Amino acid sequence: MKYVILHADGMAAHPRQELGGRTPLQVASTPHLDRLAQAGELGLLASSPEQHRRGSGLMGTAILGYDPKKYYQGPGPFEAASLGVAVGEQDVAYRCTMVTLRADVQPGSKGGLNEIKKLGPHVVMDDATAGLISTEEARELIEAINEQLGSEMIQFYPGLGHRHLMVWGNGKSRAVCTDPQLLVGRPIAEALPTGEGADFLWKLMDASFQILRDHPLNEERSAAGQKPANCLWLWGEGRALFWPSLSERFKMAGVVVSQSDVHRGLGIMAGLEAVDGSRLAGGDLRTQAAVALEELVKKDFAYVHVELPDEVLYGSDVAAKVKAIEAVDRELVGPLLDGLAKLGSHRIVALCDFGNVQQGQAADGPGFFAYCDSTVSPSAGAGRRFIEADAQASTVPSRDATKFIVRLFAKGS
Template sequence: MKYVMLHADGMADLSRQELGKQTPLQAASTPHLDRLAKEGELGILAAAPEGVRKGNGLMETAILGYDLKKYYQGPGPFEAASLGVTVGEQDVVYRCTMVTLRADASAGKGGLDQIKKLGPHVAMDDATAGLIATEEARELIEAINEQLGSETIQFYPGVGHRHLMVWVNGKVRAVCQDPQSLVGRPIADAMPTGEGADHLWKLMDASFQILRDHPFNAERSKAGQKQANCLWLWGQGRAVFWPSLAERFKITGTVVSQSDVHRGLGIMAGLEAVDRARLAEGDLRAQAAVALEDLKEKDFAYVHVELPDEVAYGSDVAAKVKAIEAVDRELVGPLLEGLAKSGPYRLAAFCDAGNVHQDQAAEGLGFFAYRDSAADPAAGSGRKFTEAHAQASTVPPRDATKFVVRLFAKGS
């Protein structure tokens, strides 16, 4: 028996006027995902318990079977695990997102060059710094670490606009905001508050002073590109020990993902992270092939797929529909075909709104389809892998943390 968890990250959404009040999933042609919904079990995931902080990696922690109140500390530690950054028990890992700030026209303060400190006269323009390339961002992160790094503060380069800051013996209880939720808004009311906030504020302000005047950003402006002119700190947490899936269920496994959050999450769960070089960035067929190849030697594959950044962070709804169709055609189809040839399998496909729309009503649209090839296909004629069909299912909401027990159950 082979076991697969497929996480379709960010594909759930709200209904859109441009699509005739359909969601992108409803508008997309997804025959392979629809087959899972029709032949298996379709339903929604129960909401996270009260008191659990929201953030990237939350649902993934749950579907891998870990108690959210005990094991979910925020996405920062996941990225540290993926990047191989060693942190101590009392160290705090912050997500360090490279963003573009602009002068808020309503404040009448002129351009950014006239702004001395971050405050109400500054607004969030772009939470990805114009989708800055990894190598370009590395130069800026290294400049920041050279000037702001110390025995207690270190900055580490990641991928694209996503990087890390480790605060040795740092404060973890600050309230920090996801920069994506601030686009187009003044940042004053969204700066860190609570324990350690003063230090975080100073670091962010200092990063603004350094990056705004960096020659690299002058070149970006001349080229018509958005400046990467500030580091936004958020998503913090301490790394905690996770009992491995191998220990709990006596299985071997792999995580197939380009995302540092999901690679790190898999590593913390004791899975082997596939080398990015094997995934041929953006090639969905390669991702399916790698998962199937690794399943020849391993029992379990956690396959994470997310829409391209330019689609996930953009406003082109038609592009999102096409991207969803590509996932179904180039990843899900080949994966199901390969699994059918290899013998009996169980596959659980999960879909949520992802990290981009956390401030919208799309949050909480997590749903699943579950298929055991050894069981007779369900009579789900007309059922599709969509938010509406999952909501209409007669299956009661499932506790996401219990799903992994069902997946690996012997003889069921």
């Protein structure tokens, strides 16, 4: 028996006016996801995001069987695990996001980047991805930051694109920090770190701005009409906790297949082997499906995580989101289901959630799932689709996300 969790991260949404009151999933053609909804069990996943911290990796933590209220600190420790950075018990790992800040244009003011003297009033979050800066460019900037701000206590580590890592040795873990995606187009003054250790974090962020705003690479980006990565935004903080291993708990070998550092790290903390990102061909969906199937020849379980491209995930083009969802269904889900059938008996749960941020607001809404067991006769779900409305209309009771994995691996269920 082979076991698969397919996590379609951030593809659920609320109805959109520009789609005639429908969601992108409803508009998209997704015959393979719909096949799962029709053949198996479709329903909602019960979770309580209001009771614990929001952030990347929250649903992944729950669906792998870990109670977020106990095991989820924030995405920072996941980033560290993925990058192979050792984090001590008293250390705090922060997501370190490269962003573009600009001056808030006031009446009689010219506005612009050079008018900012320090972080505070009249500074606006212009772009929370620094114009989707490349990994190569970002690495040069992170190295410059670490050279000037790094110490025995503070270290910066390069990641992918605009997403990076900072580790604060023996640091404070109770500061309240904000996801920069929630601030796009808004003043940052009310969202700077607060609480224990906030002053130190604020000083680091301000110092990063002083270093980056005049960096030659940013001058080149500005001259080329690109947005400069002129500040590091610290958030997603957490200490690295010990997680009981899934492999030991269920006596099986498992793997995580994801382009996301957060979800690779999540899998590593759960005791899964992580597929090297170089095997995933820069995000090619067919390659991701092929790699997952190759791993399932040798292993019992695969956690396959996929999310939409950043330019789609954080952009406002809803038609692009529809096309991206269709690509996931056509190029990842279809080949994965066909390959699983050739491997023999299997169980798969496909889940979809709202992600963290949609249209500049904290995403909210229940995740939903389709569960299929190849050894069980298909259910009578003709016409049913893998969409939010059909999951909400299902007569299947809401399932506790943290307990679903027990059912996935249960004998005879």
